[in-house]
Amino acid sequence: MSDDHVYLTLAEGHDDDTRWAYGTGFEDPLHGVDTTVPDGVDRAELAALCLALGDDALVSAQRLADWTTRAPELEEEMALANIGLDLLGQARLLYARCGQADGTGRHEDTYAYFRDAADFRNVTLAEVPNGDFAFSMARLLVLSSWRLAHFERLAASPDPVLAAIAAKGVKELTYHRQYAAEWVVRLGDGTEESHRRMRAGLELTVPYLGELFSAFDGQDDVVAVLRQVTDAAGLPLPAWQPGAGTGRSGEHTEHLAPLLAELQSVARAHPGATW
Template sequence: MSDDHVYLSLAEGHDDGSDARWAFGTGFEDPLHGVDSAVPEGVDAAELAATCLALGDDALVSAQRLAEWTTRAPELEEEVALANIGLDLLGQARLLYARSGHADGTGRGEDAYAYFRDPADFRNVRLAELPSGDFAFCVARLLVLSAWRLAHFERLTAGGDPVLAAIAAKGVKELTYHRQYAAEWVVRLGDGTDESHRRMQAALDQVAPYLGELFLAHDVRDEVVAVLAQVTEAAGLSVPGQRPLPGSGRDGDRTEHLAPLLAELQSVARAHPEATW
């Protein structure tokens, strides 16, 4: 299967009249429907499934945090922008969860991954699950996570699995915008008033201890550090060189913040399992 064919299949909608499940509204089925799900020769299926699961968890948890800005953003335009970024990440989570279920042989769908796993089973990086904080923290975290995820997705586009490569190629376009949006706000706040500068620097100080974990998960340090250096220099800010926090979300280490986030996210699906609408 060519990458072009996979990409077109990913972009197509499917409406066969079947009952929908909980995850993302009515009229949806397996988002990889019609795509050859066989794991290519030479690709480790277990490693592929684990990679897709972890990246899907990053996207889902990040999207849920961004959803918390609905009605809270400083301007309507920013509320819409953050909601759209969250929707991009939800779309990535759908595709990655579906690929994980194909690769690990269980056939589990997106609902099973999103709604019926406990916090200890998630493999997202811990920066994604921290509370929303103020708007400065929101854009600082978004800058770091989007720069890191973009660098990793760019590498995945040349990977051995054509399905994951196509998912990554689609994500690169979205993440490029996410990174640009966050960078513009970091510069605007850092180079703004004394108060906005103070808050923006404080947000970077909060993010800094979690950078080391990102580079353990995926070796894209040089790309991410270069982006942060360029943005913070333009904003008159700095990223402090703090000692990384021990542990890793990829290994199942969690903060106390993930459980309540998932409780809210999963509450309706768990109260009404197998429901259709």
């Protein structure tokens, strides 16, 4: 199967003409939106979900930023930076909704810059170091496939704000998944060395699926995508063990704290500063 075939097949069922309309306020990403939490929606559950998904996006965006000046080509550097910006935008929206749902009214910056590692609820796969390009593409494929399946379901959320955030994210995540799939196929079906590296990248990534699936029940959809891509790449899909991970409960690897220290350094050194 060619790269283009994989790209087009994964894109089926997604409307490229989808439009999303929110306010344009920079300080408030939900400016102009009716943010009333509907009756019957559990505010605590909504806040917890938005926080976890926001943390996934923020930490993933920071890891993608590590590729700046280090990607194999300028085009890939720009693509990875733009994917990171998409995720950063999702994090802003989700943190803003979290602050409204939990009743604290906390600003997005409070969630991003003024919490310690133990307060973050991102899945572990998002925080581990980039490794080589093959591992990063394997991780991007797994995380974007998982997050896309999650957002497709959340687009029908009883909370209209979360539903709108998810609907916007579906379009972005479809591209993220397509981009990663193309690279997995290209490397897996390339030279002997690229095949070896891509296989190793998958073997390092797939064991985290147990944690992802414990946080969301869309296993069948995600596995179907991963098998489609790995089959096209001539790669086996490694086995994984089911089970809950620790990221959602605030137990992280030793890699998260240094990542956050870099991310938060300016905000903590100059709290309340604007520029």
